[in-house]
Structure formats: structure tokens, C-alpha cells
Amino acid sequence: MGANHDHDPHTAAPAHGRALRLGIGGPVGSGKTALTAALCRTLRDEFDLAVVTNDIYTTEDADFLRRNAVLPDDRITAVRTGCCPHTAIRDDISANLDAVEALEERHPGLDLIIVESGGDNLTALFSQGLADRQIFVLDVAGGDDVPRKGGLGVAAADLLVINKTDLAPMVGSDLDMMARDSSRVRNGRPVAFTSLREQPGAPEVADWVRSVLHEARHDNSHTARNHDHAAAS
């Protein structure tokens, strides 16, 4: 295990030779669906994609993605979370695994499945059994002290996205302070400042996803070759 801890050997979700699962979490309204749509638009010609949304009350997020035709309808699945968005991505991932597996069955050869969490609090974190990598999305209007307050999402996500930078002057948020506070709790893990209003393609985040996908492919072939060695150590 060690450095390879991100690839949790979960029997229900074999880590090798299947689509990479990317969780996108964060507080209500921070821009998770907007980011999901952006990533689909930017990456759909390069990779085989699908999306699972976790809706709190409606199928709003899935409907938004369908309406905007970021992917064909049968590549977007909505999961209902029984009043507990974090339970569905962390404590009991059954419904999301069902959705992910159904998508994989319907579209063999998927490269990437994005799972958008329902809007939640700062402690929400995707289970390793569901997501191989996760992005946590904050927005500048939610208060520039949020990174300082920390929380599992801010501290542990593989990528922290601080969105809606276009609003910073209007709400008086100090972006430099948000950058400093985030890097303090994130141990060198990356932070991206975005404005999906101004850059609807989210190029910086898309680049990060590309690098993760390439690295995962490399890891897979690498892990397969060294399997005996890894098992012995």
C-alpha cells in the first residue's frame, strides 16, 4: 500500500482496467454542477465520459446537465440520497455504486465517471470505495474564511477548486488569504482558482483531470506488472 493508498483494492470496485471515478463535492451552490458541465464539454472529445449526480430533493442537477446536452442522456444518472448527501458518498455508497456499475455496463470502455455529490458541509469526503480521486469545490462568496476553517473536504481533496473568483470584488473576498490558508492545511496538494462565468471550459481543472487520467493509466499497467512484487512486500 503506502504511496499507492489511493488505489484502494475494493472488491466491488476493482481498481484496475475500469473507468476512473472522480468525485466532485462541496457546499451547496458552490458550482459543482457548473464544473461537471465544464469538464464534460472540455473533455468529451478526448475521453469516454459519464456522470452520476446526487440530488437532494429533485433531479435538478441531472436535468440541468441533460438540458445543456453536455453528454447524451443515457450517460447521466441521478441518485437520490434520502436526506443525507454525505451518507450516499461515504458511509453507504450502494446507490452510487449501482449507478456507476450500470453506466459501465451500458458503456463499456468508459474512461471517466464523474460523481457529483449533493451540496453538503465541510466534513463531507468521498469514500475510497466510490471515488479514486476527488475535487472539493468552494466559492469565494461563501466566505473567505472557509479555507482557514478547514474541514476534511478542504484539507484532503486531491484538488481544491475555489470558484466564482469573478464575484470576489463584489463580496470583498481576499483571494490571497484564501490561497495562503488553503495551502497551510493541504500539504502541497493543488488549489485552483476558477471563474466558470469567465472561463466556462475550466481549462485548469481539465488539465488536472487529464494528468490524473494519464497517471492512472500508467499506474494500472505498472501495477499489473508489479503485482507479485507488491503482494510480497
Place this chain on the structure above:
Amino acid sequence: MDARLLLLADSRLPAGGHAHSGGLEPAVTAGAVTDVAGLADFLRGRLATSGLVAAALAAAACAHAHTGDQAWERLDAEADARTPSPAQRQASRAQGRSLLRAARTTWPHPALEALATAVREPHHPIVLGVSAAAGNGTPHQAATITAYGAITGPASAAVRLLGLDPLAVHRTLADLASGVDRIATEAAAAPDDWAALPAPSAPILDLYAELHMSADLRHFES
């Protein structure tokens, strides 16, 4: 009791139950349940109808798993026959599928593999019965766990949907515990002939389940 069975009865078992309200949400939407007293009535009705049916199916599945026989398709069809609402069938199969995943990982057992091979998405009570067998449980214990789940699921959904006092709700569950035992005993004493298993129904709950599927706004799958 084997502690493995406690895991099976525990609502923390990651088997998808948290996304289902056991028909409570549509009852709340219809205004039929608004307080703890209304919840108690709802639970009593559910226990005596779909609770008994599910418990009897689970007991039969548990007994069948212990024999090593493999007539799983036929038992699953008995569950279908006792679940007239398509929405409830779908909810039962979705939860069965999730529980099967959890059980195969948690308590590997040949009967779970046989069931998974025979039926793609078995009904929830069947999987529950086989899981109890995999945990070395008796049909009576399988029935108890199933009847218990038939009231605890909707009860916790009521706490979340209506903001009911969780202590008052647990008091209600404690009051219903002897009813759970009675239903479990009745379920486990059901005849070996599957066609003669209990089949009481609750038409209003079937109707609610159907209405729920077409509702625009809902927190729970069922």
C-alpha cells in the same frame, strides 16, 4: 446470538437502506403521518402487512439456504406475487441488489453466490434471509431481523423528514418490539409450501408507492 447477525440488523450496514423510507415519505406527503402517534399507527400497519410478508419470505429463504437447494427463481417469484405495486417491486429489487453486494463481501457463502447466479436482482427479503443463513442464523432469526427492519427504516426516515423527537420515536419502537417478536414467530411458523406463505396486503401503501414514483419532489427512492 451470533454477532454476525447483529451486523445484519444494524442500520449502519452499507446496503443502501438509508435512501428508502419504506413508504413513509409518500404517507407524509399525503398528510397521513404528521406526528409520533401517526408514525406508530403507520408502523403497526406496515409490520402486520408487508412486514409479515417480508419476514416469512426471509425465513423461507434462510431455511432454503440451509438445505443447499437452489430453487431461488421460484422463491423470488413468490415475492413478486406478494408485491403488487411495480414501484415497490423495483424498490425491493434495488435494495436486494445492494444488500447482495454487501453480504457477498461481508459474509461470503455459497448460497449467496447461488442466489446471485439464479436471480439478477433478487427481492430484498430473500437476500436478507440468505444473508442470515450466511451468518449462521435460523429462519426465526432471519424473520426477526426482517420484521425489525420493516419498522426501523421508516422510523428513521420520519426523524429526518418530520424532525420528530428521536427519543420519542425510539420509545415507539420499543413499544412495538413485542409486536416484532410476534410477527417473527408467525413468519417462521409459516408452512413449507411457499405458495401458502402469508400474503396480507396494504392497498393504500401500494397506492402511495406508485404516487411517490411520479412525484417531482422526493428525498427517498421509496
